[in-house]
Structures are given as C-alpha cells and as structure tokens.
Amino acid sequence: MNQLQASCRISECKKNHALHYCNICENKNSDHLPRNCPHGIEVFHGTAVQNIPSILENGLQPSTNGTLGRGIYFAKGIEALQISVHRGDGSGFAVFKCKVNPKYCKTSVHPQWQGVTNSEFQEWCLQDCSKYAFVGLFLIQSIVKGVMVVGLMQML
Numbered sequence: 403m404n405q406l407q408a409s410c411r412i413s414e415c416k417k418n419h420a421l422h423y424c425n426i427c428e429n430k431n432s433d434h435l436p437r438n439c440p441h442g443i444e445v446f447h448g449t450a451v452q453n454i455p456s457i458l459e460n461g462l463q464p465s466t467n468g469t470l471g472r473g474i475y476f477a478k479g480i481e482a483l484q485i486s487v488h489r490g491d492g493s494g495f496a497v498f499k500c501k502v503n504p505k506y507c508k509t510s511v512h513p514q515w516q517g518v519t520n521s522e523f524q525e526w527c528l529q530d531c532s533k534y535a536f537v538g539l540f541l542i543q544s545i546v547k548g549v550m551v552v553g554l555m556q557m558l
C-alpha cells in the first residue's frame with residue numbers, strides 16, 4: 403500500500419500529497435512547513451482567552467479599526483503580552499505565535515498605547531489574511547474552561 407501514497411518533500415508532513423504548498427512564500431512544491439518558512443517573520447497576536455476556540459476553528463480575523471487599516475495585527479515581545487492582557491480583561495495571557503510573510507504586511511511604529519504598553523512598539527498589519535501560519539499558542543495565568551493554566555506553550 404505504501405507505493406500508492408504520495409509524499410511531498412517535507413519528511414515531517416503526514417499528508418498524502420505530492421506537492422506541499424507554502425502559503426507564506428507561495429512555493430507550490432515547498433520543502434518546509436509554512437510555520438518554518440524561511441521567508442516569514444515570527445510575530446505575535448495577543449487576544450482574549452475566550453477567543454481561542456473560535457480562532458482555532460476559523461483562524462485569525464481581520465480588524466477594521468487599527469491605524470494601518472484592515473488586517474490581522476501583530477506585535478513582538480512584551481507588547482504582544484501587554485495587548486493580550488488588555489484584550490483579555492483579566493482572563494490572562496493568550497498569545498499566538500505566527501509566521502507571516504512581511505511582503506503582505508504594512509508595518510509602522512505605534513506610539514505608546516496609554517495604559518496598555520510601556521513604550522512605542524512596532525506593529526504589523528497582515529492585509530492578506532491567508533498569508534500566515536500558526537506556530538504556537540502561549541497561555542500564561544489563563545482560565546480555560548474554568549481551569550487555571552499557569553503556563554503553557556502549545557505547538558499548533
């Protein structure tokens with residue numbers, strides 16, 4: 403039966419296909435998983451813990467009220483955590499680590515977000531919402547289904 407199975411160039415891929423499409427760099431015969439794409443940058447999206455189930459099911463949704471226009475907003479480092487705290491309103495940290503291709507992003511320096519971040523920070527707005535891949539999900543001091551999660555890094 404093994405001879406009937408097609409396999410792409412990625413050894414860790416379990417899919418039965420001959421060609422693996424990387425939605426980050428758009429290589430149609432990719433030798434890497436999108437989350438490992440060498441053309442992508444690693445950025446973070448902080449959100450409310452209660453949004454996790456719908457994000458895992460439907461993906462990240464574009465925002466329409468950011469300073470860079472419609473798109474999915476990302477930051478790096480401590481600011482992503484601080485934005486998560488702000489959005490979570492006491493429910494803890496939930497931060498998605500993602501790979502995105504900067505070619506599809508607008509980026510700029512956001513001034514200090516009063517009451518949320520300690521300083522100005524760089525933000526990225528991904529305009530083509532299909533051009534990202536999840537790498538992992540960080541949960542820190544989050545309450546998920548009534549259970550306190552102290553710290554978790556889940557690969558997605």
Ligand SMILES: [Zn+2]
Pocket residue numbers: 410411412415416417419421422
């Ligand atoms: Zn594959």
Ligand SMILES: [Zn+2]
Pocket residue numbers: 424425426427428429432434435436439440441
């Ligand atoms: Zn790629």
